[in-house]
Amino acid sequence: MTALDLVTSSAVPSTLSALRAPRPAGGSLVQQFEYGLDAPICLTWELTYACNLSCVHCLSSSGRRDPRELSTAQCESVIDELQAMQVFYVNIGGGEPTVRPDFWHLLDYAVDHQVGVKFSTNGVRITPDRARFLASSNYVDVQVSLDGATAEVNDHVRGVGSYAMARTALTNLAEAGFKDAKISVVVTRHNVGQLDDFKKLADDHGATLRLTRLRPSGRGADVWDELHPTQSQQRDLYNWLLNAGERVLTGDSFFHLAGFGESLPGLNLCGAGRVVCLIDPVGDVYACPFAIHEEFLAGNVLESGGFATVWRTSELFADLRSPQTSGACTRCQFFDSCRGGCMAAKFFTGLPLDGPDPECVQGYGESALADPDREARSSSQDHSHRTTRAGVGPVPVEIGFGIPAPSAPPVHACAENPLAGFDPLGR
Amino acid sequence: MAVPDVAVSLDEPWHLSPSVAIRPESFGALAYHFGNRRLTFLKRPELLAVVQGLDEAADVRTALANAGVPSDEWTAYVAALDSLASADMIRPRTGQDSAP
Ligand code: SF4
Numbered sequence: 156m157t158a159l160d161l162v163t164s165s166a167v168p169s170t171l172s173a174l175r176a177p178r179p180a181g182g183s184l185v186q187q188f189e190y191g192l193d194a195p196i197c198l199t200w201e202l203t204y205a206c207n208l209s210c211v212h213c214l215s216s217s218g219r220r221d222p223r224e225l226s227t228a229q230c231e232s233v234i235d236e237l238q239a240m241q242v243f244y245v246n247i248g249g250g251e252p253t254v255r256p257d258f259w260h261l262l263d264y265a266v267d268h269q270v271g272v273k274f275s276t277n278g279v280r281i282t283p284d285r286a287r288f289l290a291s292s293n294y295v296d297v298q299v300s301l302d303g304a305t306a307e308v309n310d311h312v313r314g315v316g317s318y319a320m321a322r323t324a325l326t327n328l329a330e331a332g333f334k335d336a337k338i339s340v341v342v343t344r345h346n347v348g349q350l351d352d353f354k355k356l357a358d359d360h361g362a363t364l365r366l367t368r369l370r371p372s373g374r375g376a377d378v379w380d381e382l383h384p385t386q387s388q389q390r391d392l393y394n395w396l397l398n399a400g401e402r403v404l405t406g407d408s409f410f411h412l413a414g415f416g417e418s419l420p421g422l423n424l425c426g427a428g429r430v431v432c433l434i435d436p437v438g439d440v441y442a443c444p445f446a447i448h449e450e451f452l453a454g455n456v457l458e459s460g461g462f463a464t465v466w467r468t469s470e471l472f473a474d475l476r477s478p479q480t481s482g483a484c485t486r487c488q489f490f491d492s493c494r495g496g497c498m499a500a501k502f503f504t505g506l507p508l509d510g511p512d513p514e515c516v517q518g519y520g521e522s523a524l525a526d527p528d529r530e531a532r533s534s535s536q537d538h539s540h541r542t543t544r545a546g547v548g549p550v551p552v553e554i555g556f557g558i559p560a561p562s563a564p565p566v567h568a569c570a571e572n573p574l575a576g577f578d579p580l581g582r
Numbered sequence: 583m584a585v586p587d588v589a590v591s592l593d594e595p596w597h598l599s600p601s602v603a604i605r606p607e608s609f610g611a612l613a614y615h616f617g618n619r620r621l622t623f624l625k626r627p628e629l630l631a632v633v634q635g636l637d638e639a640a641d642v643r644t645a646l647a648n649a650g651v652p653s654d655e656w657t658a659y660v661a662a663l664d665s666l667a668s669a670d671m672i673r674p675r676t677g678q679d680s681a682p
C-alpha cells in the first residue's frame with residue numbers, strides 16, 4: 156500500500172453552484188445534502204449484469220452479461236476519476252461482480268488508487284484462497300447476501316443451493332481471519348421473523364448484520380406485493396431496529412419507518428442524485444441503484460467529461476438537488492424525519508413522487524396503492540436469465556421477536572459508518 | 583491503531599491522522615478514515631482550515647488563530663477537535679511520526 160494522498164484538495168473545480176438554486180449557508184447536514192455534494196459519498200458500481208443466480212427480487216434484473224459492459228481499461232479510467240474526485244470508497248455489486256475475470260485486478264487497482272471497496276457477493280467465488288487474499292487487504296469490505304436464516308426461506312427467494320453457498324463463503328472468510336464481514340439481508344415478509352437468528356449468525360462469524368428494504372425495483376417489482384413486510388411486521392421491524400441500535404447497519408433503508416412515532420436520528424433523506432448514485436455495467440449513471448429507469452438516467456461515464464461531468468452538470472441531478480414538493484406529506488407530523496420515503500419505491504409502484512411512500516406507516520400508501528388508475532412501472536432494462544423459475548409461494552415461518560439489548564438508535568446515513576449527523580459545533 | 587486517549591488542549595501540537603483523507607465541500611469538508619472507515623463531516627470551512635493548519639502550527643492555539651477563528655469560539659472548536667481525536671481523525675504530534 157502506497158502512502159495515502161492526505162490533505163490535497165480536489166483539483167477539479169466545482170461547477171455546481173452555477174447550476175442550482177443557491178445553497179443556504181450553514182443549516183443542518185440534511186439541508187446541505189439536499190443541495191448535493193461535489194462528489195457522491197454513496198456510490199454503487201455494478202460491474203456486470205452476469206450472475207450465477209436468479210434471485211426473484213433482483214434490483215437490477217441481472218442474469219446475462221451485457222456485451223457493452225465496460226472493459227478493464229474503461230473501468231480503470233473510472234477508478235482514476237473517482238480517485239481525482241476523492242470518492243473515498245465504492246460499493247461494488249452486480250450481477251455477481253466476482254464472475255468478471257478482471258474482478259480481482261480491479262479490486263487491487265481501486266485500492267492502489269485510494270478508492271476503498273466494499274463488494275457484495277452471493278459467495279460463489281469466495282474460496283478459502285480468496286478469503287485469505289481478502290483478509291490480507293485493509294481496504295476491502297465484503298458483504299455476503301443472505302435472505303433467509305434457514306435454507307428454506309433463503310433458497311425460496313435466491314434459488315436452490317444459494318444458502319449453502321453463502322454459508323460456505325462466510326465460513327471461509329471467518330477461517331481466513333477476515334474481520335467484520337457484512338451479512339446483507341433484504342427484509343421480507345418471510346424472513347422478518349428471523350432477525351434474531353440473522354444477528355446470531357453474524358455474531359457467530361464475527362460479522363456485522365446489514366438489513367435493507369425490499370424495493371419494487373428490477374425483478375423486485377414482480378414480487379413486491381407478496382414479499383414486502385406487512386404493516387404489523389413493519390412495526391416489529393422498527394422496534395427491533397430501535398433496540399439493535401448501531402450494531403446493525405441499515406443504510407438509508409428504513410427512514411420511512413420514522414412515521415411510527417419516535418423520530419429516528421441520523422440522515423433522513425432520499426440521497427438519490429445528491430449523495431447517492433449508480434454506475435451500471437455499461438457505464439450509465441443513474442440517480443440511485445434502485446432507480447434503473449430512463450427517468451433517472453443522468454448520462455454515461457464514457458461521454459466526454461466522464462463521470463465527474465455527469466455528476467456535476469446533469470440536468471436530472473440539478474433537479475433532484477433543488478427543493479422538492481412533497482404534496483400531502485408536508486402536512487404530516489412525521490414529515491421532518493420521513494420526508495415522504497423512497498423515491499424509487501414510489502416510482503415503481505406507480506405512485507406520485509410528491510406523495511407518500513407505498514409503505515407509509517400512517518397508511519396513506521395503502522390507499523394510494525388502491526387507486527384503480529395506478530400503473531406500476533418496470534425497469535428499462537432486463538438481463539434476466541431466459542429460463543423460468545418456480546413462482547414465489549408462501550413459506551411457513553414462525554414469527555417471533557426476542558428482546559434485543561437496548562442500545563443506540565439505528566444508523567441511517569447511506570455511508571455505513573459515519574458519525575451521522577455529527578455536528579462538532581452543535582449548530 | 584490506538585485511538586489516543588487524550589483531550590485536545592490549546593497548548594499542544596496536533597496533526598491529521600495519516601490514514602485520513604479530506605474532501606472540501608461547500609459546507610466545509612468530508613474527512614474519511616481509511617482504517618476505521620469513519621466518514622466525518624466538518625461542518626464549517628473554518629474547521630477545515632484549522633484541521634489543515636494543525637500540522638504547520640506550533641500548537642492548537644496557533645492553528646485557531648491562523649484560521650481566523652475568533653477567540654470566543656475556541657472552546658467550541660476545541661470540543662470539535664476532541665471529537666475528531668476520539669475518532670482518530672487527528673492525533674497528537676509527538677516528534678517522531680507514526681505514519682504507516
Ligand atoms: S430512491 Fe430510495 S433507495 Fe434510492 S436513495 Fe432515495 S430513498 Fe434511497
Ligand code: SF4
Pocket residue numbers: 411414483484485487488489490493494495496510511512515516517518519520
Ligand atoms: S404521510 Fe408522508 S411523511 Fe407522513 S409518514 Fe406517510 S410517507 Fe411519511
